[in-house]
Amino acid sequence: MVRRALIDPLRHAASQVRPTLRIAVLVALLAACGPAHLRRTAEITSPIGTAQAAGTPARSVAEIAQLPPLVLGVQTHFSQGWSPAVLPLAQQAGAPLLRDSLPWAGAEKVRGTYDFGTPASQALASACAAGQRLLLTAVPVNPLYDGGQWVSSAGGNAAFAAYLAALADRFGPCLAGIEVGNEINGPGTLLYPAGTNRPAAYVATLRAARARIGGRTAILGGSTNTIGTGFLKTLFAAGMLAEVDGIAVHPYRSRAEGLDVELASLNAAMDAAGRRVPVWASEFSLDTPNQPLAAGELVKQTTMLAAAGVAQASWYALIDQRWYPSMGLYAGTTPKAQAAAFRLMQQVLALGRPQRLELGDPLLFAYRFGADTTVVWGAPRSLEVQGGQVSDATGAPAATLQVGESPLVITGTTAISFGQSTWIADTLMGWGTPQWRYAVRVKAGNTYRLPLFDDQFTSYFGDRWYRPLRINTTSAAVGGTGLAPLRAVWQHIAPAAESVDIGGCFAKTAVGDGVDLAITAAGRLLWRGVVTGPFQLPPLSADLAPGEALELVAGPNQTSGGDAFNLRLVLFQRGAGEPVACPK
Template sequence: MKRRVGLLFSVLLLCQPASGAMRLGVNTHFDQGWPLVSFDDVTTARAHGIRDTISWGKVERTPGVYDFTGANSGYVDHACAAGMPVLLTLTPRNKAYDRGETVYSPEARRAFAAFAEAVAARFPCVTALEIGNEINGHALKGRMTARMPQSYIEIVRAVHDAVKPRHPRIRLLSGSSLSVATGFFDRLFGAGLLPLVDGVVVHPYLTVPEQLPAQLARLRLAMARHGGTKPLWASEFGYYYPTPEAAPPHALKLVTLLSAAGVEEAHWYALRDEPYYPNMGLFKGRTPKPALDMFRAVQMRLLPAGDASRIDVGDPLSFVYRFGSGPYVVWGAGRAIRWTGAAQAWDAQGQAISPPTQLGDDPVIVDAPGGFTLGTGHIIADTLTDFAGAGWSYHVKRGKAMTEKPLSWVDWNWTSYIGGRGIQHIRVTGAVVTTSRPAKGNAPELIERYQAPANQPVFLSACFDAKPARQQSVRIVAQGKVLFSGQINGQTSTPQIPLGVAGGGTVDIIYTTAQVGGGAQPIRRRIRILSAADNAPAQCAPSGLDGGGGVPQPGA
């Protein structure tokens, strides 16, 4: 065992990111009984550290008596012996206090804070404490929920006052949110969270990684409204992948975007597949999976060079990032790319390939000290990968007079969307548009409007998908002329439609539902605007829900 611990320590020293770059760890479940041999897999992955938990109720069964044992916390001793950093999530519930509910009484809050301090004192490798997991869901239970957000702030304040004076090295983190839950955190910020924590934690499980930067930017704006920003952490990220092979390209995008957003530390979920999440692990049992190759490539080739930064190429649909002054990670909407001088390239699994000559959907790692030159492109807008980007606006017509009103961003308990406060079921996200029809009166019209660039021919390519039981009516109108009209029942793609709006006119995509009183009626869609027809088939939005199926969607 001593030899194994020494090997762990040696490998960890070789896998450090550049100073100040994002640290990349991995989630484990030693608290749930994983064998210690899984630490060998952490080493193989070259993870910076692990995220796990110690269950308060297993350690303090009798009030005031702590019993740290090999069974309930020995894995942390093992990590400390190896010099491995540990992020611990602590859940403020214990059957010995407040009937097992999330602590709400002063006595129980003090007891939880004392337990957190005992953990910090015992384990020198614990670098951060996360106070609750996915607390915008159902993690907070019992009477304290009636006094949210103040009751949660009281818990964090108790931990802060017990831990920080004695252990200033510990990073005290907010509880995590499932999704980038800006509206949820905004209420916590307003109640006084920010002065008490060293970081704010999110779990960005995203179908479309390209939507992450805008979500994190909104969260930072919410912090700024309340007096200042704190570092962001992503203590879980990944996706509920349909196949093992789908993980590396999607995950490489996420890692790149998290690093470019200045996230301080991120932890992949998870080290191993679990029965209920069969394609999220780096390993299946002890067998490596494709995601492991991606993870190792990031740790060995990218983060040692520094954090990623996006290179402005004048095109929101061309994603060109560079890690420090080292390798690039590139993908995008089909523009040609030429590399200057010698260049080496690897796919998302770190396998050597020829340097790309055209940007595609899958990201590619390229080491090209001489730089690059991009060719021209003909795709100028995409609702999926540049949602709510330049040229787009959103409106609704409703009521007896069908007066048009603008829609704007709405921050709520989960991922932000475009809609209107008090306007039920009229919502727009990157992949889904939702409408509804009241029992009486006119059916509202949700309008997705694009302002075409001047002096340029414009074509529209669209794919719509609605369930047969929730069919939607869609019209595409430009210059007062109906260019497309259809009842969407299943998946429908348009041909590439010339819009005839040269000179900077607008095109409206108008959604209505005929179903009366049926609640939210979602339609999945992807719309691309082209400067030249290319006869390629329309591209559709991917299916699936953010959060691996766990995040409520606005109306979907």
């Protein structure tokens, strides 16, 4: 588990399951301009792009409906010295599974001899005795083998596989899975001798593990910081999918929206590599002191993970910690709103896999669990419910019957009616949907459509040749300089005549000389300015004929560097415009 930066939610990790400080990952490469012969409004994907298209189907609804319910567990750190006294909290929360670790180097200090009499091992055994199951992270590093680097020799791999077999012997059927490595797309991991083919070496370790304990417990590969589909593709190419029972990802993000798009891209990458295995979201959470917000995200993200067919998910963590004072289900022994949401979702998930209802509005999220339970959120609108009960993310009665960005859980009825929203388009909730097209605009004015690009960490709309330019759900970055810009373009094409009010908020750290922003409608400039810090867009309005575009264009000011920023732009029906809160 690691922290993430405000501007970019990419996460770094240490080689063990332990917290490190929050750091940003921003690539500083400048990109070359695209082919000059394409027209400025070219409606094509960049010919040099290699990404999957957004919204690639993952599984059919019928296939997902047949899967067992998602298992929602929680992260503990008994291996880092947590007191066994906190174990009852996991049981109080209703967690059926704990994710933890028993580091190899701590258990095997003499070759071939294993010590599972530690307090951590005993605490985990107590969890098993109470009916909970375990997902254990195991990093293939032990100073007894291969010089203390990640094992890569035949002997080192055999020794690691033997240790995993000892874990399987110790915990038996309580051991649901072993996650080999932790956030291995970050620094301080995959530490092999110089010249080693790292993907091939990692897959060889998995192959040895499978040969020794295959069928006794699930072997999980990958273990990526965020989803990391671009990184995982390198492991797929090395043959990982043939050696694992699942892929572990840590889909940390500030908002649930877009999670379905990234998971679909991951599944498409597996399909392209020839084998689909289950996805385990073995860490997810939200680092905020705002408990209602975190509780809502727990409900929303768990719902979207379940709808995408993810097999298991673990909330990080059971209790607040020194370096992570806001992420637990409990503050000490006091339950937080997140704990109430966690308990609520145990009940909801037991109803089976949810299906998103097709309601004709990408800004309305409604997922049906079982016969009569619906999780709802989206752009503001009225709501009518006949019979049943409506609760908030914690299970308490909802204060108002109004759809908004905080989820509602409606039980005991399907007699639900939704009003029309005054929101027409939103860069956050509509990310990756037909509401928006994404492009890069180069110095000559040529514009090239951007695909969803699977990078080493979070996927985004961009292209390897246009780095560091990217378009995420709540953040973006541009490239180049004022003389040779790479401008990011959000383009909304009016499907019919539209009269819109425009609201937006932007936030930038005090690095670099600012980002040059412009908003146009049908080619007419509505506003332009340089953003160097928090900025609320002044009220703007536009009339669009069918097929005309409203564009947000972001580019560098004069110099390159520090050109990442947070954003949210909302198009309202005329007369309904309002200030837009900056994403965090």
